Amino acid sequence: MGFYANVIIPILFDKVMDIEPINQARREYLKEVSGKVLEIGFGTGLNLAFYPENIEKIITLDTNTGLDRKAKKRIEESRIEVDNRILNAETLPFENDEFDSVVSAMTLCSIKNIDSALREVHRVLKPGGKFFFMDHGISSEPKIRKWQKFWNPVQKIIGDGCHLTREIRELIETSGLKMDSFRNYYMDEVPKTHGFIYQGIAIKK
Numbered sequence: 001m002g003f004y005a006n007v008i009i010p011i012l013f014d015k016v017m018d019i020e021p022i023n024q025a026r027r028e029y030l031k032e033v034s035g036k037v038l039e040i041g042f043g044t045g046l047n048l049a050f051y052p053e054n055i056e057k058i059i060t061l062d063t064n065t066g067l068d069r070k071a072k073k074r075i076e077e078s079r080i081e082v083d084n085r086i087l088n089a090e091t092l093p094f095e096n097d098e099f100d101s102v103v104s105a106m107t108l109c110s111i112k113n114i115d116s117a118l119r120e121v122h123r124v125l126k127p128g129g130k131f132f133f134m135d136h137g138i139s140s141e142p143k144i145r146k147w148q149k150f151w152n153p154v155q156k157i158i159g160d161g162c163h164l165t166r167e168i169r170e171l172i173e174t175s176g177l178k179m180d181s182f183r184n185y186y187m188d189e190v191p192k193t194h195g196f197i198y199q200g201i202a203i204k205k
């Protein structure tokens, strides 16, 4: 992992992911998380403060060791016991049907082999288990889509693999998960190319 990904990205993500509109979304979409929880793409741990009171322990993972260093402080300060691991979400070392909830924030945009990661999410969820997601992706407006396609190659470089053009809902449904609640919206304070949000809960039947 190079200097940019290991040193600059953690500083950048810790700032840009900690803005009020994103935190408002975290507050909303994490409300119903329960049971045994796995969070993929933990980053610097910004979701931690927004888990419901009843969550006492979670397993988290990320591939970036630089982000992991920054997450440590949040983990130490949290009331939740966190088992934080350096792992790739594309291949999970967990049993089938192990988790009640899997959580992801602004991560489905970045995972290289997203189909594989979502198949893994489906595999490790118990039947009836829920995938809680909040991400940005391709807009429903043709004009914005055009700009997203234009900026995508640059975004992939500066955002460490982040895509602006993913059809997040379609990708989740292709994995076999069924949408239980869902909404698209533009996030306040974020350019439309980067702030078309896919947020909801998908269930393993």
Ligand SMILES: C[S@@+](CC[C@H](N)C(=O)[O-])C[C@H]1O[C@@H](n2cnc3c(N)ncnc32)[C@H](O)[C@@H]1O
Residues within 6 Å of the ligand: 013, 017, 040, 041, 042, 043, 044, 045, 046, 047, 061, 062, 063, 064, 067, 087, 088, 089, 090, 104, 105, 106, 107, 110, 111, 112
């Ligand atoms: C934009 S950050 C979001 C971090 C955090 N979820 C948040 O909301 O602040 C995307 C995260 O996905 C992680 N990531 C990308 N590919 C991954 C993979 N294959 N497995 C696990 N994490 C991955 C990155 O290292 C980064 O921490």
